[in-house]
Amino acid sequence: MAKATTTSKATTGLSPSTTQRYHYDIYAILEGTQEMYFGEEVAINVNLVEKVKVPRSAPNGQGFQEIDKCYISPTKRRGVERRTLIWAPMKAGILLGDHEQCGIPGTCSRQECPICCVYGALQPKEDISLIGRLTHGGGVAIQPLLPEVKQRAMHPSVMTRVEGVTPMPYRREYNEPALLYPVYNHCLSITEQEFESVAYAFLNALSRIGAGNPKGVRIADGLLLEENEPLLVVDRYLAPLGKRPTISPQEINPNVALDRFRDSAFFVFGERQNSEVIDRGVAFTRWIGDQAMQRLQQYCLDFTQRVLL
Numbered sequence: 130m131a132k133a134t135t136t137s138k139a140t141t142g143l144s145p146s147t148t149q150r151y152h153y154d155i156y157a158i159l160e161g162t163q164e165m166y167f168g169e170e171v172a173i174n175v176n177l178v179e180k181v182k183v184p185r186s187a188p189n190g191q192g193f194q195e196i197d198k199c200y201i202s203p204t205k206r207r208g209v210e211r212r213t214l215i216w217a218p219m220k221a222g223i224l225l226g227d228h229e230q231c232g233i234p235g236t237c238s239r240q241e242c243p244i245c246c247v248y249g250a251l252q253p254k255e256d257i258s259l260i261g262r263l264t265h266g267g268g269v270a271i272q273p274l275l276p277e278v279k280q281r282a283m284h285p286s287v288m289t290r291v292e293g294v295t296p297m298p299y300r301r302e303y304n305e306p307a308l309l310y311p312v313y314n315h316c317l318s319i320t321e322q323e324f325e326s327v328a329y330a331f332l333n334a335l336s337r338i339g340a341g342n343p344k345g346v347r348i349a350d351g352l353l354l355e356e357n358e359p360l361l362v363v364d365r366y367l368a369p370l371g372k373r374p375t376i377s378p379q380e381i382n383p384n385v386a387l388d389r390f391r392d393s394a395f396f397v398f399g400e401r402q403n404s405e406v407i408d409r410g411v412a413f414t415r416w417i418g419d420q421a422m423q424r425l426q427q428y429c430l431d432f433t434q435r436v437l438l
């Protein structure tokens with residue numbers, strides 16, 4: 130029988146923190162500001178975007194139907210965010226990744242690294258693995274609008290024109306503009322300082338989501354306490370007291386989805402709230418709409434001043 134261990138070495142591999150750790154969640158509804166490409170595979174002469182099949186209750190209530198929806202895959206969003214940190218400009222023209230000697234795939238795996246501390250890292254040769262404590266979810270579009278195929282003049286792999294050779298036209302699918310994508314970032318047991326990296330990457334990555342050109346999404350606006358607020362919720366908690374403002378992938382009506390998002394955002398510990406900051410102390414705090422945006426921006430500013438400048 131195994132003896133009870135008497136060492137104080139953390140079984141998680143994480144060094145103890147001198148400050149309180151929390152769980153954090155970011156819930157947002159993103160909107161494509163133009164057509165967007167996030168590739169999945171190449172069929173015969175067509176670059177396809179990533180889609181998912183969603184089983185949905187049939188309108189007559191009997192059985193299921195299957196619908197295709199466009200998708201911003203959480204793993205791709207994670208990659209864009211991580212690169213945003215690697216490419217973050219520091220003073221004197223140095224990039225954060227170069228400063229920390231941390232890149233893709235050559236992660237540095239140090240707990241002090243402002244990138245690896247939340248995104249995690251793996252160095253198989255040296256048998257080092259640092260658990261990623263930030264996970265990404267959601268991304269299934271609300272509207273079941275299939276991608277549009279467009280013709281482009283030259284294949285992207287043809288980098289230089291060879292004389293006498295006509296450039297190959299190619300076709301590419303695009304996610305239509307104005308698709309809405311509910312997305313979620315969850316952080317497990319991180320400090321407030323570590324969350325600054327997450328906030329910086331999340332907000333800065335918005336204009337870089339997508340592959341090739343064009344790219345970019347915005348945080349959609351809608352009615353929360355007031356009209357035209359960003360559809361954004363940030364939770365910092367030990368106890369998950371709030372209803373999670375997630376949208377079922379089965380939902381196809383944007384108005385219904387936005388109503389659900391708002392109802393859940395203001396529903397905490399069994400009661401409907403009427404404030405955009407719901408503060409239950411260390412156990413649970415939620416920021417909604419404009420307050421959530423300002424909170425994320427404050428974390429971005431703190432990150433910039435502490436790490437980059």
Ligand SMILES: [Zn+2]
Pocket residue numbers: 229230231232236237238239242243244245246250
């Ligand atoms: Zn690193």
